[in-house]
Amino acid sequence: MKDKAIEKLIKAETKRQNETINLIPSENYVSKDVLEALGSVLTNKYAEGYPKKRYYGGNEFIDEIENAAKARSLQAFGLKDADWGVNVQPYSGSPANLAILAALVPLGEKIMGLQLDMGGHLTHGHKVSFTSKAWKSVPYVLNKKTEELDYEAIGKFARQEKPKLIITGYTAYPKVIDFKKFREIADQAGAYLMVDMSHFAGLVAGGVYPTPFKYADVVVTTAHKTLRGPRAGVIFSKRKYYVQGLKIDDRSVERKEIDLSKLIDKAIFPGLQGGPHANQIGGIAVTMQEAMQSSFKKYAKQVVANAGVLAKELEKLGFRLVAGGTETHLILVDLTNKRMSGGEASDKLEKNGIIVNKNTIPYDPRPPMDPSGIRLGTPALTTRGMKEKEMKQVAKLMKEVLVDNKNISAEVKKLCKKFPLGY
Numbered sequence: 001m002k003d004k005a006i007e008k009l010i011k012a013e014t015k016r017q018n019e020t021i022n023l024i025p026s027e028n029y030v031s032k033d034v035l036e037a038l039g040s041v042l043t044n045k046y047a048e049g050y051p052k053k054r055y056y057g058g059n060e061f062i063d064e065i066e067n068a069a070k071a072r073s074l075q076a077f078g079l080k081d082a083d084w085g086v087n088v089q090p091y092s093g094s095p096a097n098l099a100i101l102a103a104l105v106p107l108g109e110k111i112m113g114l115q116l117d118m119g120g121h122l123t124h125g126h127k128v129s130f131t132s133k134a135w136k137s138v139p140y141v142l143n144k145k146t147e148e149l150d151y152e153a154i155g156k157f158a159r160q161e162k163p164k165l166i167i168t169g170y171t172a173y174p175k176v177i178d179f180k181k182f183r184e185i186a187d188q189a190g191a192y193l194m195v196d197m198s199h200f201a202g203l204v205a206g207g208v209y210p211t212p213f214k215y216a217d218v219v220v221t222t223a224h225k226t227l228r229g230p231r232a233g234v235i236f237s238k239r240k241y242y243v244q245g246l247k248i249d250d251r252s253v254e255r256k257e258i259d260l261s262k263l264i265d266k267a268i269f270p271g272l273q274g275g276p277h278a279n280q281i282g283g284i285a286v287t288m289q290e291a292m293q294s295s296f297k298k299y300a301k302q303v304v305a306n307a308g309v310l311a312k313e314l315e316k317l318g319f320r321l322v323a324g325g326t327e328t329h330l331i332l333v334d335l336t337n338k339r340m341s342g343g344e345a346s347d348k349l350e351k352n353g354i355i356v357n358k359n360t361i362p363y364d365p366r367p368p369m370d371p372s373g374i375r376l377g378t379p380a381l382t383t384r385g386m387k388e389k390e391m392k393q394v395a396k397l398m399k400e401v402l403v404d405n406k407n408i409s410a411e412v413k414k415l416c417k418k419f420p421l422g423y
């Protein structure tokens with residue numbers, strides 16, 4: 001690079017990524033092919049509109065790339081174009097979520113997602129998010145005792161509040177979601193069912209997490225978490241959504257069919273965004289192709305196996321896990337019995353080269369800036385090639401830092417060196 005200052009920082013970041021144990025469950029390491037697409041000339045092109053309906057000339061190849069990204073996204077999740085529309089233009093997950101709400105819910109109407117401090121997301125209606133200013137947010141909570149979803153209680157709440165849209169799919173929930181139950185809840189409330197599978201999309205593609213497509217009306221994902229792609233959003237929406245309504249006479253009810261994907265496309269462009277990021281779309285195309293390989297299925301399986309081992313080991317070493325453990329890529333640790341906050345733990349671990357993020361636990365008595373927990377995940381370490389044996393070692397290292405106050409930086413570096421990122 002000619003810009004030496006930035007080149008130096010990029011090199012330093014590459015070194016940091018290589019030399020640290022990354023347990024942030026929403027991060028991953030992309031392939032060289034994805035990096036190449038992101039850093040390609042695709043970034044030079046304006047392509048407002050959709051394939052064959054652009055506002056700029058010169059989009060012959062961009063059209064092909066966007067169409068490939070769409071077709072491969074459908075294929076990666078076993079979907080047919082006749083049933084599901086797909087939009088690969090969202091800049092990331094937050095704008096994608098905003099677009100879904102803008103497309104489907106009239107302003108001021110009710111939306112229902114999991115409360116942020118229980119594991120939900122800002123854009124699922126948190127009070128500081130624009131989503132709760134434009135819509136009336138009525139959040140549901142987890143069961144205090146089990147720290148899990150209580151479908152009966154959520155159903156009762158939804159029937160009472162009658163939101164227009166219900167969101168499931170979270171950022172800090174270690175268990176598998178029962179989408180069928182959410183479908184029933186949404187039907188009883190007369191609501192759309194939106195699944196935000198950003199965290200576990202790679203597990204769905206890899207066949208180790210139930211597919212939400214059987215039950216959802218709209219499914220959103222980011223590409224950069226378990227899917228291991230670029231920072232970008234993808235929205236899948238039903239082409240045939242039936243509105244029960246409009247009573248014609250006492251006996252007949254007109255079933256009006258709506259293509260939700262048309263509403264979503266309009267909300268993305270021209271509703272909320274301008275020119276799509278063609279380099280990210282190229283990255284999505286590459287990612288989805290990678291996600292269809294048998295090696296990715298193996299990867300997804302290993303992510304879950306690794307999380308299971310890490311969770312069990314941590315438990316054996318005296319750590320309390322929220323909801324009693326994990327069924328996914330993610331673990332939430334409550335540090336209350338260690339007499340330290342999530343912030344303190346995160347800082348101590350980082351000084352030793354282990355990167356985690358502090359996180360609230362359900363019904364957290366502490367503030368979000370210094371909550372009681374840390375959130376861990378195995379997608380990044382599994383990409384490096386780490387397996388069960390290394391997970392046991394990582395749990396031991398964490399205990400040595402957090403409980404025994406040891407300095408284990410050298411051991412972390414040694415372990416990382418055995419599993420290079422390849423860049």
Ligand code: DSN
Binds near residue numbers: 171
């Ligand atoms: N910030 C993401 C996460 O870390 O889970 C969610 O968008």
